[in-house]
Structure formats: structure tokens, C-alpha cells
Amino acid sequence: xxxxRIGLLYGxxxxxxxxxxxxxxxxxxxxxxxxxxxxxxxxxQEGRWHSGPGDRDPGRLLEGAAATAITERAGEDSSTExxxxxxxxxxxxxxxxxSAALSAAELDVIFPIIHGRGGExxxxxxxxxxxxVAYVGSGVLSSAMQMDKDVAKRxxxxxxxxxxxxxxxxxxxxxxxxxxxxxxxxxxxLGAPLYVKPANSGSxxxxxxxxxxxxxxxxxxxxxxxxxxxxxxxxxxxREIEVAVLGNDSPQASLPGEIRPRSAFYDxxxxxQDDATELIVPAEISQEQSxxxxxxxxxxFRTLDGAGLARVDFLLARDGGALYIxxxxxxxxxxxxxxxxxLWEATxxxxxxxxxxxxxxxxxxHEQREALVTKYEGSGGSEG
Ligand SMILES: Nc1ncnc2c1ncn2[C@@H]1O[C@H](COP(=O)(O)OP(=O)(O)OP(=O)(O)O)[C@@H](O)[C@H]1O
Ligand SMILES: [Mg+2]
Numbered sequence: 028x029x030x031x032r033i034g035l036l037y038g039x040x041x042x043x044x045x046x047x048x049x050x051x052x053x054x055x056x057x058x059x060x061x062x063x064x065x066x067x068x069x070x071x072q073e074g075r076w077h078s079g080p081g082d083r084d085p086g087r088l089l090e091g092a093a094a095t096a097i098t099e100r101a102g103e104d105s106s107t108e109x110x111x112x113x114x115x116x117x118x119x120x121x122x123x124x125x126s127a128a129l130s131a132a133e134l135d136v137i138f139p140i141i142h143g144r145g146g147e148x149x150x151x152x153x154x155x156x157x158x159x160v161a162y163v164g165s166g167v168l169s170s171a172m173q174m175d176k177d178v179a180k181r182x183x184x185x186x187x188x189x190x191x192x193x194x195x196x197x198x199x200x201x202x203x204x205x206x207x208x209x210x211x212x213x214x215x216x217l218g219a220p221l222y223v224k225p226a227n228s229g230s231x232x233x234x235x236x237x238x239x240x241x242x243x244x245x246x247x248x249x250x251x252x253x254x255x256x257x258x259x260x261x262x263x264x265x266r267e268i269e270v271a272v273l274g275n276d277s278p279q280a281s282l283p284g285e286i287r288p289r290s291a292f293y294d295x296x297x298x299x300q301d302d303a304t305e306l307i308v309p310a311e312i313s314q315e316q317s318x319x320x321x322x323x324x325x326x327x328f329r330t331l332d333g334a335g336l337a338r339v340d341f342l343l344a345r346d347g348g349a350l351y352i353x354x355x356x357x358x359x360x361x362x363x364x365x366x367x368x369x370l371w372e373a374t375x376x377x378x379x380x381x382x383x384x385x386x387x388x389x390x391x392x393h394e395q396r397e398a399l400v401t402k403y404e405g406s407g408g409s410e411g
Pocket of ligand 2: 354
């Protein structure tokens with residue numbers, strides 16, 4: 028049996044660039060080299076794609092690419108700037124400079140592990156669809172829905188799933204002179220304290236917890252720098268429970284885990300710089316609560332049309348035990364110590380088998396899409 032050709036796509040322009048490199052490094056180490064031929068595709072901070080063989084390390088490939096760009100010593104380094112043609116032409120990657128040494132590469136599956144905007148918001152998935160290549164994870168619409176906190180909450184709420192009461196503001200409500208008014212409306216309708224979030228962000232960038240109107244005005248100003256849509260949400264004094272979902276048509280939920288940040292909330296530093304953030308796997312909650320979060324996680328995944336994987340994050344109120352779906356992450360952190368793979372590990376699926384499964388699911392979904400009728404074939408009766 029010939030090996031599957033996997034493109035491991037990582038890096039990207041978001042604040043989560045470094046996390047993505049760490050995820051890619053773990054994935055590269057765990058992918059079975061007897062089954063897969065791996066091509067690294069690193070996206071630099073400027074958004075350029077660089078490719079090189081999978082025997083290099085993902086961080087060095089991008090460093091090498093940067094050094095090549097600075098010294099213009101192309102050829103000495105084994106990475107090449109590449110493009111992914113937005114057409115199903117057979118070659119998945121072509122050299123950006125047609126005189127480059129690297130020839131075009133054909134890939135069977137792309138494993139994108141680029142977090143945040145441009146990576147998990149549907150944009151990249153659209154390019155991969157146009158290229159006609161199988162890829163790990165949710166499609167265009169689902170990725171976009173999972174990324175947009177306003178759209179996600181509307182759809183979850185419409186499906187009868189529990190979300191924290193919220194309001195969304197955009198357009199003239201976010202004009203500098205109108206923000207004090209917007210803040211007053213927010214407090215009047217939702218009370219305080221409140222969370223303020225850009226609709227599309229990630230890694231807690233632009234997110235604030237505020238107690239009063241003056242701080243709310245400042246928080247809305249800041250959040251609106253990151254997105255043209257801003258959410259205000261009631262703040263719930265809650266434990267943070269996370270569930271990993273895996274599958275396409277029959278998604279399964281892992282055991283739940285809990286994150287216990289040391290800081291006031293799980294902000295950017297707590298996530299990526301503070302090793303003291305505790306991950307408790309499995310979460311110490313009752314069997315009944317565990318069953319409930321797992322069921323809600325699968326329903327949320329289905330509601331947002333997820334494919335492959337997602338991490339579903341919950342807030343579990345300390346007082347009264349109410350559960351709320353906080354958000355879905357379509358391409359969660361994937362280092363070997365990240366919550367998503369750890370939850371599967373605890374549920375009986377080791378890291379490298381989880382990767383095999385994700386690749387199978389990508390191929391399965393691709394085949395299903397390829398089999399769809401894309402042009403009118405008549406009403407079935409013979410003509411004449
Ligand atoms: N309504 C809320 N009540 C209480 N805490 C909240 C609420 N909303 C968010 N938080 C806290 O803020 C953190 C970040 O919020 P959220 O998960 O919505 O943002 P994010 O930047 O998209 O995160 P991620 O990087 O996981 O995608 C949460 O992990 C939680 O600690
Ligand atoms: Mg979060």
C-alpha cells in the first residue's frame with residue numbers, strides 16, 4: 028500500500044502563530060512515518076507559505092524561510108515559497124517562483140493547524156475546497172459559524188441549547204460618540220458584571236470583564252478595534268469545562284476536562300505563558316453532569332455542522348450548577364499536552380491514533396463531497 032501524502036499546514040498571521048508551530052511539532056512527531064509521507068507547509072507572519080520535507084522541524088522551517096528571505100540565498104535552504112492553486116489541477120502546491128528547484132507537490136490530505144482568523148474562520152477552508160483537496164476539520168460554513176461568537180450563539184440558542192444571555196452591537200452603536208449610550212443599554216439589559224468580546228477573535232484578545240459603566244465604555248472601545256461586531260455577555264461565576272468532539276456524521280464526545288486558570292479569567296497569558304494553568308482530566312464533576320455536557324457538546328457540534336473535530340467549552344455555574352455553552356473551537360490547540368488530545372487520551376484514544384482518525388474523517392468527508400451531483404442531470408426520464 029502506498030503512503031498517504033499529508034501536508035501539515037501551520038503558523039499563520041494570528042497571535043496564535045507560535046502555538047500553531049508547537050502543535051505542528053507534536054503532530055509531526057506523532058504521525059506514523061510508515062503510513063504517511065509528510066510535507067511541512069509553514070505560513071509566516073506575513074502570510075507567505077513555505078514548504079519543505081517533513082524531516083525538518085516546523086519551527087526551523089519557518090526560521091530558515093525568514094533567513095532565506097533576508098539574505099536571498101534561495102537554494103541553500105531546503106524550504107521553498109509555495110502557492111496553493113485555487114483550482115483542482117492535480118498539483119496541490121506549486122513553487123511561487125517558477126524557476127525554483129522544488130517541483131510541484133501532490134497531496135492527499137491537508138492537516139491545517141492554524142488557529143484564529145484566517146485559519147479556522149472558513150477562509151482557509153474555502154481555499155482548500157477550491158483546490159479540491161481533502162482536509163482535516165470543519166468546512167467553510169461551519170468554521171465561520173464556530174468562529175463568530177454572535178452567529179454561533181444565535182444558532183445554539185435557536186436549537187434550544189443553553190448560552191449565557193448576550194447582546195451584539197455593530198455599526199453606528201460602535202461609533203465613538205455612541206459607545207457611552209451603547210454601554211448604558213448593555214448595563215440596563217444585562218446588568219453587571221459583564222464580559223465584552225469581539226465577535227471574531229480567539230485567545231482572549233480584546234476580551235474584558237467589567238464591573239461598571241465607565242469600564243464598559245473603555246472595554247467596548249478596545250473590543251471594537253478587533254472586530255466590527257462586539258458582544259456583551261453576562262458574567263457567570265463558573266468552572267470551565269471542556270469536551271472534545273470527534274467525527275463527521277456520528278460525532279462522539281470525550282470525557283470532560285476542567286481548566287483552572289490561576290488568573291481572574293482564562294486570558295492570553297494564562298493560556299500560553301502561564302504554566303501554572305491546571306488542566307484536570309477528567310473533570311471532577313458528577314456522572315450526571317458529565318453525561319449532560321457530553322450530550323450538549325455533540326448537539327452543539329451538530330447544530331453548527333461540525334466535521335472532524337471541535338472542542339466545546341462550557342461554563343458550569345458555581346451557584347446552582349447551570350451549564351452554558353461558551354464557545355466551539357474548530358481547530359483547538361493540538362500540542363501533546365493540549366486539552367483536546369488529552370481528553371481523547373483519557374477516553375482511550377492515544378494521540379497518534381487520534382491523528383489517524385482525523386485523517387480518515389477528512390478523506391471520508393472529501394469522498395462524500397466529491398460524490399455530490401454538481402450539475403443538472405435532468406429529471407431522470409429519458410428524452411426523445
Ligand atoms: N460569560 C462569561 N462568564 C464568565 N467567564 C467568561 C464568560 N465569557 C468568557 N469568560 C472567560 O473568558 C475566557 C475567554 O473567553 P472566550 O472563551 O469566549 O474567548 P476566546 O478568546 O475566544 O477564547 P479561545 O481562545 O478559547 O477561543 C473564558 O475562557 C472564561 O475564562
Ligand atoms: Mg475560549
